[in-house]
Amino acid sequence: MNLHDMLRRPEGKTLEFKRDLSSPQGFLRAVVAFANTAGGTVLIGVEDRTGHVGGVDQPLDLEGRAANLISDAIQPPLLPDLEILPFRNKHVLAVRVHPGSVRPHFIAKAGLEAGTYVRVGSTNRRADPQLITELRRFATGESYDEHALPAVDSEALDFRAASESFAAVRELRRRDLENLRLLAPYQGRLVPTIGGMLLFGRDRLDHFPDAWIQAGRFGGTSKAVILDQTRLEMPPLQAVEEAVSFVKKHLLHGATIGPVRRTDHWNLPPEAVREAVINAVVHADYSQRGAPIRIAIFDDRVEVENPGLLPFGLTLEALPLGVSKVRNRVLGRVFHELGLVEQWGSGVPRMIRACRDAGLPAPVWEEIGFFVRVTLRTEKVGPALVDGRDSSILRVLERGDGHRTREIAQEVGLSTRSTRTRLARLVERGLVREVGTSPNDPKRTYVRSLEDFRGFTKKR
CATH class of the missing domain: 3.30.565.60 (Heat Shock Protein 90)
Known part of the structure; x- marks a missing residue:
């Protein structure tokens, strides 16, 4: 773990600071929340308000205490990584928690309903019953909208509406409703799934009144x-x-x-x-x-x-x-x-x-x-980098693994010569890449470049 990199960051979804372990419940809530959400690291010996490093006394003893707390107080069991990190003449204990594979994790003394937490921003929030159910679904690889609605008949789905939605893509057959998981078998009959009802249910708002x-x-x-x-x-x-x-x-x-x-x-x-x-x-x-x-x-x-x-x-x-x-x-x-x-x-x-x-x-x-x-x-921070025509070309290049000049020209309604000129300009600006054996390769194709995207890969 690189302590200096972590100290440059504020507390957030995957990072929490603790001055010490004088309040073990707060520490346990953070560990549970990290395990239930996306993992994270608790740094003990760092002020949570300022990020100043005060360090910890007797780091080896503290490491053992933290490990015992996690082992004794959290169910199902967790195996975090604990590491003592030097900082100048001080030490910080880093507790790295991996996302749990058997969610939900909870503080055993409080019980499942009161002791389950998730990470929201830089806070640990108690999970309500719906969220606990979602944690269980995630652990088993289930999707909420794939669940069957046993009390609803298959005719509750509007097959005509579904067919019209698919008309531009393909002809929809009734057996496709099951392949798409719009219908699912339940006790020898087909019933709508939650997803099927949300998409094409005749009385969808009766079942899901907030789906609007x-x-x-x-x-x-x-x-x-x-x-x-x-x-x-x-x-x-x-x-x-x-x-x-x-x-x-x-x-x-x-x-x-x-x-x-x-x-x-x-x-x-x-x-x-x-x-x-x-x-x-x-x-x-x-x-x-x-x-x-x-x-x-x-x-x-x-x-x-x-x-x-x-x-x-x-x-x-x-x-x-x-x-x-x-x-x-x-x-x-x-x-x-x-x-x-x-x-x-x-x-x-x-x-x-x-x-x-x-x-x-x-x-x-x-x-x-x-x-x-x-x-x-909606407030501009700089000049537009492309005009409407170039934007159309870039949208075409978002699809597939590469397009030739003539194909692009046909899609955007320009001549091949004009399209070639625009592509050359976009290549020069780093927005588009040429793929071929040489600049004169008659079979060369064009793809959207990822280089212009690097500046947005980190939260600002």
């Missing part, structure tokens, strides 16, 4: 003045489109009149808004009650918020790297088949690139309470 999107436009930068609002209670596939349309309606925009067509410009890239809404719908925790997905539009930003912590094992710092864990496999599978989700983990990097290319700050993700919020800022 609340969207609002506020005056200024707070929620004091409501200018417009809407409730989007239609199924998720349609709700995504309506939500994006609502946001675009309220975003400031202008237009460039070209020789052939008019091009509209919004102060947020529509693709970034779309990805934010899709991520919220696919990753929401639908087991929570009283918590719809919320979209708030302000003068300087758009916030998209969904119920549920990040999936266990995932951190905010990992999101920009394309690391992804799917909370709802049924929703994710259907959205993927319909082309709304392209490649797992690619949505967040695409959002960051879209904002960067428009001269905007990178999106910011936060865990607030038991919600995840992404904030898209």
Whole structure:
């Protein structure tokens, strides 16, 4: 462990400071929370408010005491790594906790319901019964939306609505409902799954009354003045489109009149808004009650918020790297088949690139309470790096493993010569890479470069 690197960081989802072990309960709560969430390190001998290193007395004795506390007080058992780290003429005890494989872990004396904690930001929060159930599901590899609804008949799914949604992709047959896990076998009959009911249930809101999107436009930068609002209670596939349309309606925009067509410009890239809404719908925790997905539009930003912590094992710092864990496999599978989700983990990097290319700050993700919020800022921090045509080329290159010039030209509606000129400029700026045996290789292809993305791989 590199103590100097850890001391440069503030307390957060995977790091906590403790001055000493005079309050063992606080230490145990942190260990349990790290084990249940994404792992983490407790540094004993560091002031939690200032980060100043006071060190510990008799570090070997303290190491033994910490190990015994964890062994005696936490169930199921944990095996953290303990290491004494020197700092100038002092010592710090580092307790590194790995994500548990048999969640939920809890403080045995308090019991499962009162002693289970999760990490939210830099705090340890007691898990409610729904969260404890989710910890159990995660430990067994289950997905909430794959669970069967035994009290509901298979006809509760609207097969016609499902078929219409898939019409542009393929013909949907009734047996496909089971392959997609929209239906599941239960005691010799097929019944809807939670995911199937959420997506295509005839009476979906009767079963999941909070599975809708609340969207609002506020005056200024707070929620004091409501200018417009809407409730989007239609199924998720349609709700995504309506939500994006609502946001675009309220975003400031202008237009460039070209020789052939008019091009509209919004102060947020529509693709970034779309990805934010899709991520919220696919990753929401639908087991929570009283918590719809919320979209708030302000003068300087758009916030998209969904119920549920990040999936266990995932951190905010990992999101920009394309690391992804799917909370709802049924929703994710259907959205993927319909082309709304392209490649797992690619949505967040695409959002960051879209904002960067428009001269905007990178999106910011936060865990607030038991919600995840992404904030898209509309105030520019620099000039736009690409125009509308270049942006279209870059979107084409997001798909697949490489495209030739002629293919790109056909998709974006430009001549091959004009496309080649733009590609050369994008290559020069490091936004696109050529793949071939030489610059003159007639079979060379183009791919989106990851070099321009490095600056956003760490939380700022």
